[in-house]
Amino acid sequence: MPDPFASRALRSGLTRPGKLLLYAALLLAMIQAVGPVIWIVTGSLKTRPQFYANPWSLPTDWQFHNYVDAFVTARVGDYLGNSLIVVSLGILLLILTASTTAYALARFQFPGRSAVLLLILATMMVPPDILTIPLFAILRALGLLGTFFGLACVYAAGGYGMSVLLLRSYFLAVPVELEEAARLEGAGTISILRHVVLPLALPGFLTVVIIQAMGMWNDLYLAFVFLRAADSATVPVGLLNFFQRSSIDWPTLLAALTTLTVPVLILFTLFQRRFVEGYTVGAVK
């Protein structure tokens, strides 16, 4: 499926040295992006002395038992499950709240519209750290302290501002005529949002979802403060257990990190190629 932008226009205008330079740049960019992943995979297959002797070499004999250790002693599987629950809840809440707000701000003229926008903008500027204690008290009052749902709410609130801003700009790019046509056919606003606007703004929408999901998945600080029970630990909090007591067991830690990072990458790759890219031409047309 050809990109509308990367058309014959660019291809014909490109000279050989220009192409070579671009290829080099692309290669360099990819190497530096993927470096840490390679590093944690190679590191996870070493023994501790080997790792400290040279963190950058390739492992000689591969210590697959590090992975077993990670799952058995470090209980990485439990953390994965907890993270999955929390992130799913958080994304659901975020989609529900952010898309409705973004749509209202994009398509409707009403008094107080600017005020709402400014309010949302203002909340993005407050450092989340200082909200920890007040949020603590509020969650406790609501009986949500230590629950996945409570943390998911905090996550959704944290990503709300940026998501609204981004979704709004993507919604604005969708042609109004299509919505008006649907309205003439008798569709309600929610239906229009779900069946007309979202599909057309899908690349942007999915981008926002992916970005927010990543943020929630990798959050350490909030999960640490609000989910204190050992059994509820999400992935980042669970990983903290490696940094305890005497020394850091790097190879096992890297094995745990690999198991946590690589599937997410693979999932993301599939997700991105199938959905985000598949809608380029269709969306614009």
Place this chain on the structure above:
Amino acid sequence: MSAGGTPRHTVITRAAFVAMTLLLALSSAAQADQRLVIFGPSSWDTFAPGAPEPVISTVTASLDAGFRRQHPEVTQIIHDSRGTVAEGLARLRNAQFAGEQVDVIICAANRVNTSFAARGLILPVDDLIARLGDRFSVGAVGNFTLRGRVWAVPLSAVNVTTFFYNKGLFQRAGLAAPRTYAEFLAAAPRLRQLGVIPVVHQGKNAWMWPIYYMSALAQTTGNQPVAETEAILSGKARFTDPASLQALRLTRRWVTDGLLDPQSNELDEDAMKSVFYSGRAAAFFSDSWDVADVAVTAPFPWGVFEFPQYSGVPGHSSAFGGAESGLCLSSTSRQPALAADYIAFAAGAAQAAQLLAPLASPATSHREVPGAADPVSLTLRSYLPAVKFLDWMWPLELTDTIQRQVQDMMGGTVTPEQAAARMQAKYDGMVASGFRYQP
């Protein structure tokens, strides 16, 4: 397209999530029977810390079994010690603030002195100390005494600051363990000829730098570092005074004289130890709580020596340390009498011996439990009595500044004079904002 109404599958999904949440909330509701919670702010705060996991589990289990025989109404004793040392205070505070059950706290002397007592997280235990009688080593109870009240029952190893060194490398360089700084300095070239860094430090951990400053201050103040610190905190002396300034200069010389690796700030504890174990460095200055790790991991003969004696100073070399952890009574406990009984039981004769035995430390908080008898422990015991760590007296913000300044000084970005000036400026600022030192 469906007009209006939410599709059924969405409704079911939403209901499922709500149900799941309710289930989670319900399952975390407190049990009705009588539990006791022994809380450790960090994963270091357990019984027999530093011993291998199975040993910790065994001694803890046997302690709990013994206590429950005496108190059959207790159905469950929960031990919760997790997380890093740095997060410890936050973890304890959050747990208490959330209304979680916290009865007994295994508390480090440092924390008791700097935060727990002042912030009302624990209750004084003078009566418990009286109940337990005169069984504690010299200075153990004093380590937990603030403003005339005792805040924890000591139950720990007595640890002291010490140098660790690679005997093999020293022998190859034809050296013995140095007693004075001058000796060490003379030995350095021979070590460097072997391609070895004489001394390395976990500089990345800012909190480990002040022990150099303290060790020098002990000597420059004629062995009155505590009195000098009190004077500084009361405004009668300053960090920029000769004694303190000289202590900083002497510390800086370790780097400029080529003894201490100038890039030590790159290393955290793990990295430093790995440099030592791989034979790339010959010595490091730390505390005897590292003995367990070194004994197990060092692939060469190793030893300890006391901080060297500087020349031209009124005092002699001394080690810092003491009984470093104990049992505290949480101020949020709803069953303080039971918690007190547990503490008394654990610190009592029979139990204390069992809990302290696996530590193999130079000495313990209990007189009747002697330290280990191996050569290293005997050497370490010869350093006693140890001086109280000065950062137990400094207010936390000042400690933070002192740590950073010494770290920056050793990294070469500030001079000793600048470091002293900034420490003093920080303290002056705190006083101006209303801080008052209460001895």
Place this chain on the structure above:
Amino acid sequence: MTSAKPWLLLTPGLVLLGVFLIAPIGDGLWLSVHEFDGLVVGRWLGLAQYRAVLIDPDFQQALWHSIVFAVVVVIGKNVVGLALALLVSTPLRGARFARTILFLPVTMNIIVIGAFWTFFLEAERFGGLFNHILRVVGLGFLAQSWLTSARTALLSVALVEIWRWAGLHMLLFLAGIQSIDPQLYDAARIDGAGAWQRFWAVTLPGLRPVIFVSVLVALMGAFVRSFDVVWVLTRGGFDTDVVITHLYNEAFKFSEFGRAAAMGYILFAVIALIGFAYVWAGKGVRAGA
């Protein structure tokens, strides 16, 4: 457009906002004028607390670091992000695949990032690969302890932060590029415009709304969400203390939550000033505003 509709749509969002953002912000503001140790609210301090924070040289330094950090990071994230977006929009083989790869840093756990970059930037003697590479290509005089010397630490952390988020901005720009009408390019080509001119005349103007949001997001992130990267690389030491880490220490190390809250709101005021100035200046470019 009926009048009740928008407010109905806004309800879920506003409830979330109200309970989990506005309420804590208000509560935090109240706490910032009291002495608060996390458990017990102490005496009223009023604006004196703010004054004490503002004259504290440590805080002033942290604020300065925050601003320098933000400037470098915002420019970096957007320039690199846009460059990457353009790069992967070309018809080069593997460009599509590159999009996924280049987004990887965004997905990485901060511990991985911290560990990797700490090892990578270390002194060569202790295993630092970057200094090793510098020496091998003849630039050995540039080798230093990037993360542990005061001169270079802040910039190094900023570069890691740019590295981390460039992929996100790349995606944002990509989505924007893909919504530009291809006919505009054809028209430009017919008029004889070269690749570079097409960029200036078609791509950049078409990306204006996205650039606007991208810079705003970068700005917020650089000031407010940079805690992880600084903490994991330097713990705020070596002159990399930014307001966020300083605030964290104040709250969780020293238990001065009131002061920490005051610091947070001062930071908020600074960001609000910059943010609203930016929004006001860019009013004309927001489509449909």
